[in-house]
Amino acid sequence: MRIRAAASAALASVSVLAIGWMVGAPAAESLQATLASATTATTTPAASTTPAATSATTPSATTPTAGTGEAAQAPAAATAPVAATPAGVTGTFDGSVVQTRFGNVQVSVTIDNGTITEVSALHLTDHDPRSVAISNQAAPILRSEVLTAQSAQVQNVSGATYTTAGYLQSMQAALDAAQF
Amino acid sequence: MRHNSLLTPPSPVLPGGSGVAALLVETMGTVVSIRLGATAGDAAALDGGAQPRIPALETRATVEGVFRRWDEQFSLYRPDSELSRVNRGQVRLTQASDTLRVCYALALDWRDRTDGVFTPHRADGAIDLSGVVKSLAIQEAGDLLAARGAGDWSLNAGGDILVSGHQAPGQDWLAAIVDPADRQALLASVPLARPLRAVASSGSAERGEHIWTTVDGGVSPYRQVSVFGRDIVTADVLATTIIAGGEDALNRSTENFEIEVLAVLRDGSLLATPGLRAGPA
Amino acid sequence: MSFDTRVTQRPLRVAPTPRIRPEYKRRMRLADTLQVLCFVSVAVSIALFLGDGGAARFSTPADAITSLGVLTGLVGTDLLLVMMLLAARLPAIDRAFGHDSAMALHQSLGKPALYLILAHVVLLITGYSLAGKVTIFAEAWSMITQLPDMLLALAGLGLLILVVVTSLVIVRHRLPYEVWHIVHLLSYAAVLAALPHQLTSGSLLIAGSAQWYYWLALYTGVAGSILVFRFILPVVRSLRARLVVEGVDEVGDGVVSIRLSGRRLRRLKASSGQFFIWRFWTPGLWWQAHPFSLSAAPTGNSLRITVRALGDASAALPGLRRGTRVSFEGPYGLFTDRARTSPRLVLVAAGIGVAPIRSLLETATFLPGHATVILRAHTAEDSYLADELAALCQARGAELRIIAGKRPAGLNTWLPAKAVSARVSLKTLVPQLRESDVYICGPRRWTDEVVRDARSAGLPTRQIHFERFDW
Numbered sequence: 001m002r003i004r005a006a007a008s009a010a011l012a013s014v015s016v017l018a019i020g021w022m023v024g025a026p027a028a029e030s031l032q033a034t035l036a037s038a039t040t041a042t043t044t045p046a047a048s049t050t051p052a053a054t055s056a057t058t059p060s061a062t063t064p065t066a067g068t069g070e071a072a073q074a075p076a077a078a079t080a081p082v083a084a085t086p087a088g089v090t091g092t093f094d095g096s097v098v099q100t101r102f103g104n105v106q107v108s109v110t111i112d113n114g115t116i117t118e119v120s121a122l123h124l125t126d127h128d129p130r131s132v133a134i135s136n137q138a139a140p141i142l143r144s145e146v147l148t149a150q151s152a153q154v155q156n157v158s159g160a161t162y163t164t165a166g167y168l169q170s171m172q173a174a175l176d177a178a179q180f
Numbered sequence: 181m182r183h184n185s186l187l188t189p190p191s192p193v194l195p196g197g198s199g200v201a202a203l204l205v206e207t208m209g210t211v212v213s214i215r216l217g218a219t220a221g222d223a224a225a226l227d228g229g230a231q232p233r234i235p236a237l238e239t240r241a242t243v244e245g246v247f248r249r250w251d252e253q254f255s256l257y258r259p260d261s262e263l264s265r266v267n268r269g270q271v272r273l274t275q276a277s278d279t280l281r282v283c284y285a286l287a288l289d290w291r292d293r294t295d296g297v298f299t300p301h302r303a304d305g306a307i308d309l310s311g312v313v314k315s316l317a318i319q320e321a322g323d324l325l326a327a328r329g330a331g332d333w334s335l336n337a338g339g340d341i342l343v344s345g346h347q348a349p350g351q352d353w354l355a356a357i358v359d360p361a362d363r364q365a366l367l368a369s370v371p372l373a374r375p376l377r378a379v380a381s382s383g384s385a386e387r388g389e390h391i392w393t394t395v396d397g398g399v400s401p402y403r404q405v406s407v408f409g410r411d412i413v414t415a416d417v418l419a420t421t422i423i424a425g426g427e428d429a430l431n432r433s434t435e436n437f438e439i440e441v442l443a444v445l446r447d448g449s450l451l452a453t454p455g456l457r458a459g460p461a
Numbered sequence: 462m463s464f465d466t467r468v469t470q471r472p473l474r475v476a477p478t479p480r481i482r483p484e485y486k487r488r489m490r491l492a493d494t495l496q497v498l499c500f501v502s503v504a505v506s507i508a509l510f511l512g513d514g515g516a517a518r519f520s521t522p523a524d525a526i527t528s529l530g531v532l533t534g535l536v537g538t539d540l541l542l543v544m545m546l547l548a549a550r551l552p553a554i555d556r557a558f559g560h561d562s563a564m565a566l567h568q569s570l571g572k573p574a575l576y577l578i579l580a581h582v583v584l585l586i587t588g589y590s591l592a593g594k595v596t597i598f599a600e601a602w603s604m605i606t607q608l609p610d611m612l613l614a615l616a617g618l619g620l621l622i623l624v625v626v627t628s629l630v631i632v633r634h635r636l637p638y639e640v641w642h643i644v645h646l647l648s649y650a651a652v653l654a655a656l657p658h659q660l661t662s663g664s665l666l667i668a669g670s671a672q673w674y675y676w677l678a679l680y681t682g683v684a685g686s687i688l689v690f691r692f693i694l695p696v697v698r699s700l701r702a703r704l705v706v707e708g709v710d711e712v713g714d715g716v717v718s719i720r721l722s723g724r725r726l727r728r729l730k731a732s733s734g735q736f737f738i739w740r741f742w743t744p745g746l747w748w749q750a751h752p753f754s755l756s757a758a759p760t761g762n763s764l765r766i767t768v769r770a771l772g773d774a775s776a777a778l779p780g781l782r783r784g785t786r787v788s789f790e791g792p793y794g795l796f797t798d799r800a801r802t803s804p805r806l807v808l809v810a811a812g813i814g815v816a817p818i819r820s821l822l823e824t825a826t827f828l829p830g831h832a833t834v835i836l837r838a839h840t841a842e843d844s845y846l847a848d849e850l851a852a853l854c855q856a857r858g859a860e861l862r863i864i865a866g867k868r869p870a871g872l873n874t875w876l877p878a879k880a881v882s883a884r885v886s887l888k889t890l891v892p893q894l895r896e897s898d899v900y901i902c903g904p905r906r907w908t909d910e911v912v913r914d915a916r917s918a919g920l921p922t923r924q925i926h927f928e929r930f931d932w
Contacts, residue, residue, distance in 0.1 A: 005493035012497055013504035020508025021516055136434045138441045141452040146368040148458060149354055154369050155215055155347060158406055159358030160383030161338040167211040171364060172336065176202035176213045
């Protein structure tokens with residue numbers, strides 16, 4: 001190879017690699033998000049894996065807006081401090097990314113008062129990678145196998161939406177009348 | 181006259197302890213049930229001091245106010261709601277209120293995320309935001325309750341449930357899923373704890389045999405779909421999406437969102453995600 | 462044997478200085494650009510990984526192994542695509558490097574590409590099994606059965622291994638050329654079979670992302686180029702040219718010149734010294750493709766090749782009937798006047814290698830007295846087309862030297878024994894060798910020896926051009 005070609009190739013390749021590195025740096029940094037970057041998050045956990053705000057702004061100006069993802073937004077109006085800085089940190093934070101064959105999985109950690117109460121996995125992309133996450137699919141299940149927690153009394157029932165008239169015949173009405 | 185009959189429902193099925201019955205609000209064509217849990221255990225998480233119980237009437241009034249506002253603005257059954265006026269052309273979308281436009285944008289967002297299965301556009305070109313309005317109202321009502329210091333409550337608007345905190349010290353709120361074949365029987369009872377504190381169901385209505393059709397015109401394979409999600413809007417939208425989108429939508433939703441799903445097929449058999457299995461995981 | 466030279470008269474003629482430098486510079490710029498693009502494509506495939514935040518995924522051993530697995534897959538596939546482009550008969554590549562150099566590079570990239578792909582498979586299985594804390598076999602099995610398009614990718618890998626193995630020199634010479642060629646074409650299937658799993662498994666090439674667009678554009682570009690330049694263009698050109706055999710002339714012992722006639726051949730833009738890959742449509746020959754060089758300058762309606770009938774199918778060439786349809790791929794090759802860098806010219810030929818030399822002599826750029834033609838033969842009488850060469854040399858003012866004699870046994874040289882002992886070399890034969898372009902054509906080993914001679918005389922690579930006839 002000629003010297004000029006070799007030099008141009010080297011220069012061009014290094015530039016391309018550098019650009020790739022810089023483009024990937026913010027994504028790489030978010031992997032390093034740590035618990036220390038916690039803010040006084042509201043008790044409302046982050047909404048789903050997509051960054052857009054599904055917990056939308058609500059019409060009332062006195063309502064604090066719910067936070068999304070890592071950066072929780074401060075309440076718009078200070079009618080009520082939802083969570084003043086308590087002794088420990090409270091909130092939900094996104095942790096490091098793990099490469100699996102189904103794609104990159106980011107772990108979400110919920111902390112209550114400084115104690116980790118929940119660790120769950122989010123899929124990083126909200127595109128459709130068609131990499132089937134077998135672990136989370138809905139599978140056939142027998143009625144006897146479905147979760148029926150007996151630890152407390154059921155107070156709420158969900159099924160198809162009932163109308164007002166339908167409510168009267170529903171189990172919810174019976175439960176609502178019961179006193180707990 | 182309806183009002184009276186609501187406040188005196190049939191006799192209780194379960195023997196209860198002492199306490200307060202549910203607060204009821206009739207709105208948006210359905211009934212909202214409000215329960216407040218014991219707040220003593222959550223005192224430390226909030227302001228550090230014991231919280232006074234919120235007067236029941238004030239709670240009820242708060243929630244009713246929220247739902248009424250949303251209903252007045254977005255109900256398509258009210259000819260004078262802002263959304264109806266937009267659909268008639270009396271108000272231009274660009275001149276509509278911020279709330280309406282934000283709400284519409286949210287619905288479009290969800291349309292993108294569900295690849296068009298969930299959509300605020302009706303076949304006749306009108307905008308129908310009923311898929312998100314009720315859950316947004318629930319969410320706002322919950323936020324208001326939290327803002328007023330309540331740490332433990334449950335809101336059930338026609339089967340869409342959002343909870344916060346515990347129903348009793350150390351006891352999570354429980355939500356039961358009704359069997360569509362026998363409305364007095366339950367399929368599951370699931371604790372609603374962080375992070376999945378909301379559940380919404382889509383399914384055949386009680387009146388008649390309204391069968392959901394899928395986006396491509398076929399019959400939905402599911403008779404009822406219940407989605408447990410991190411927030412009520414996600415749960416509600418995805419429940420609608422899965423029942424209208426069929427198996428493909430079910431798989432894509434469980435892949436891309438952190439949810440648990442219990443689906444009842446037309447023949448009565450069940451599908452469930454791993455988190456809804458009883459016993460050791 | 463005798464050591465004979467025949468020197469012809471040099472007529473006095475004044476001609477303008479040939480403009481060689483600008484063409485050379487243009488060609489070199491194109492060559493440089495193509496080389497830079499090749500390296501940059503590899504850099505881009507690595508940058509795709511970096512742009513996804515991959516630089517941070519080396520913290521744990523499992524992550525690092527997985528990341529390396531992804532990188533080897535990206536670079537390996539990129540090299541495979543480059544290889545396919547090299548073999549796609551792109552006009553730009555032929556103009557810049559010549560078909561032969563491109564194929565040489567193609568061959569040398571084969572094993573590295575395969576090794577990278579094999580590393581990709583091994584590293585990813587290892588990385589995932591470490592991360593998932595399962596055995597390698599369990600991981601491999603679950604990957605095949607659970608990830609989409611994995612079986613297809615596995616089939617592609619198998620095909621790739623088959624192609625590389627059959628292309629190893631020894632095996633290749635054991636197979637008939639046509640069989641080897643068909644197996645080699647399976648490499649297209651191998652690369653295509655691997656594409657689905659690249660897009661659906663893993664998280665880098667997610668549908669709709671920038672990386673996905675680039676990857677699909679790359680594949681589409683390569684596929685489109687192959688389709689157009691390797692398959693469609695030759696067919697279209699053959700159909701348009703309507704080439705038929707005009708006549709067959711006996712030139713020597715088993716050597717014939719085949720004259721072809723067609724229409725609008727200027728469109729092909731063929732130059733003296735180039736070759737085509739020919740297919741003669743007779744029952745015995747249609748299934749074989751032969752690369753033969755032009756042995757006369759191409760005209761608007763005629764082409765001529767001079768071939769030696771050896772081997773099974775070539776023996777039928779002298780018996781070609783007039784009017785036989787001929788299809789072709791080409792013209793290819795940088796063994797032309799376009800590759801010139803210097804004012805003087807030296808043409809060296811042996812055996813049937815005189816064919817392109819003869820056509821070059823007809824149209825090459827040189828001033829009278831500035832060109833030398835060296836013919837190497839066993840006897841002074843048996844070099845093919847010698848009379849035509851002599852006539853051309855006389856007409857154009859080139860010097861013709863015929864070096865006859867058998868090669869000395871046990872010695873690596875291109876000259877006969879007597880010449881070796883007389884310390885003859887290119888330098889002594891052509892005093893102004895340094896200002897000459899040397900074109901060499903003949904049997905493979907002999908050509909290599911001439912090239913060696915030229916290099917040891919201090920000639921830079923750009924002034925040495927050769928074609929080796931080894932099929």
